[in-house]
Amino acid sequence: MPRRSVFGIAAGVLLAAGLQGSASPKPPAGYLASFAWRDDQPRFGGFSAIEMRDATRFVALSDRGAFVEGTLTRDAQGVITGATTGRITLLTTDGVKPLSVPRSDSEGLALAPDGRFYVSFETAARVLQYDVLTGAARNLPTPEAFRRFPRNAGFESVAVGGDGAVYVIPERTAPAKGGVFSRYSGTEDEPDFPVFRFRNGVWEQPFDLPRSGAYLPVSADIGPDGRLYVLERAFHGLAGFGSRVRSFAMTSTALTQPVTLLESPVGLHDNLEGMSVWQDDSGALRLTLIADDNFRMFQRTEIVEYRFAQGS
Numbered sequence: 256m257p258r259r260s261v262f263g264i265a266a267g268v269l270l271a272a273g274l275q276g277s278a279s280p281k282p283p284a285g286y287l288a289s290f291a292w293r294d295d296q297p298r299f300g301g302f303s304a305i306e307m308r309d310a311t312r313f314v315a316l317s318d319r320g321a322f323v324e325g326t327l328t329r330d331a332q333g334v335i336t337g338a339t340t341g342r343i344t345l346l347t348t349d350g351v352k353p354l355s356v357p358r359s360d361s362e363g364l365a366l367a368p369d370g371r372f373y374v375s376f377e378t379a380a381r382v383l384q385y386d387v388l389t390g391a392a393r394n395l396p397t398p399e400a401f402r403r404f405p406r407n408a409g410f411e412s413v414a415v416g417g418d419g420a421v422y423v424i425p426e427r428t429a430p431a432k433g434g435v436f437s438r439y440s441g442t443e444d445e446p447d448f449p450v451f452r453f454r455n456g457v458w459e460q461p462f463d464l465p466r467s468g469a470y471l472p473v474s475a476d477i478g479p480d481g482r483l484y485v486l487e488r489a490f491h492g493l494a495g496f497g498s499r500v501r502s503f504a505m506t507s508t509a510l511t512q513p514v515t516l517l518e519s520p521v522g523l524h525d526n527l528e529g530m531s532v533w534q535d536d537s538g539a540l541r542l543t544l545i546a547d548d549n550f551r552m553f554q555r556t557e558i559v560e561y562r563f564a565q566g567s
Contacts, residue, residue: 280520285542285561289524290327290335292556298343302556303411304364304474304529305545306372310536314366314388315545316374316529320346320359322388327558333535335558346374346383350391363413363474364529365421373413375423380409382423382453395421398458400451411528412475414483416505420454424464424472424485448472450510462509470499478502478532478540480565483510486530486544495522500530500542500561516542517561525555540565 293299304316311329316322325340345353346361353359363375372385374392380401383392401409408427415421428446447463464472470487478484482502489497499518503510525546535541542561548554 280523282523283517283519285517285563285567287560287562288334289560290338290558292338292558294340294343296323296343298345300548300550300556302529302545303362303547305531305543305558306364306366307531307533307541307543308366310533310541313531313543314364314372316361316364317343318360318362318377318547320354320356320361322346322364333562335560338558344389346385346388346392347390348392350389354392360407362409362411362528363423365413365415365476367415367419367421368417369419373415373421375410375413377409377411377426378407380404380425382410382413382421395453396456396458400449400458400460411473412485414475414477416477417481418454420452422475422477422483423451423453424448424475426471426473443468461507464503464510465513467501468499470497473528474530474544476530476532477505479534480540481505484516484530484532484542486527488527489521491521496524496526497521498524498527498544514567516563516567524559525557527559534565535562538565539563540567 298321301317301319302315303318306314311327314324321343323340323343325338327335328337330336347353358379360376360378361374362377365373372388374383381397382395404425405427410423411426412424447466449460450462450464451458451460469489472485473488474486476484483505484502487499500516502514504512527544528547529545531543533541540563544559546557548556
């Protein structure tokens with residue numbers, strides 16, 4: 256989500272009031288728990304992506320060009336009870352020089368099977384590849400199509416398949432009337448979301464993510480079952496945020512077999528923007544989600560988890 260926004264400047268105070276005055280909605284099936292993550296480091300906040308290395312080790316990415324690695328503690332039921340982290344570190348261009356501020360709007364994070372990381376950006380829509388996040392960045396090619404996205408509506412979502420192919424999805428496909436976005440929700444008359452794939456050194460656009468309702472895609476991951484999971488968000492003004500996760504089977508040319516795993520009541524969670532899909536020790540599918548607090552005192556950084564049986 257853009258740092259300077261109508262939401263952040265004007266609607267924020269109203270949103271806080273609305274959330275504080277509302278009753279707690281009932282979580283959907285599969286919900287485990289929410290963990291309020293706090294830290295006193297100056298760069299803490301704005302987390303837009305998370306990758307679980309295993310059940311406890313994670314990497315979180317902020318939308319100001321920074322990342323942090325940490326460890327979660329869990330109770331006997333696997334519920335998160337604490338988080339221990341290292342220093343929040345800026346991404347660099349060459350291992351030393353930080354990304355320039357206008358081009359540091361990092362929103363998506365994907366860990367490839369070979370251990371490389373891919374970071375996607377929203378304002379200057381592009382993808383950087385890192386052998387290690389503390390090292391030098393490699394710019395993947397930036398085709399002309401990436402330059403045509405509306406400002407602050409580029410790639411919040413990046414995922415990597417088992418074959419190493421990189422997938423990105425823009426948050427928006429067309430501006431509202433007059434060329435200005437008036438809200439953080441889509442409309443049914445906008446086009447579907449193009450999905451771009453990078454493999455064999457080139458970008459292609461093999462299929463679209465079908466639009467459904469007011470939701471916009473903010474994170475994606477390819478699960479251990481090979482399906483594409485997409486976290487989507489809708490903003491409902493004073494009531495807060497609604498979140499949805501859909502999954503799809505993927506062929507080389509299409510998304511098929513859509514399944515809606517969860518659709519949270521408005522206001523249940525904060526601004527969920529990041530998702531990691533993994534398999535826990537019981538063989539169940541675990542969704543670890545993270546909320547972007549936009550560096551606002553009236554929002555919260557929370558890590559939310561859902562669990563589903565494989566094949567749900």
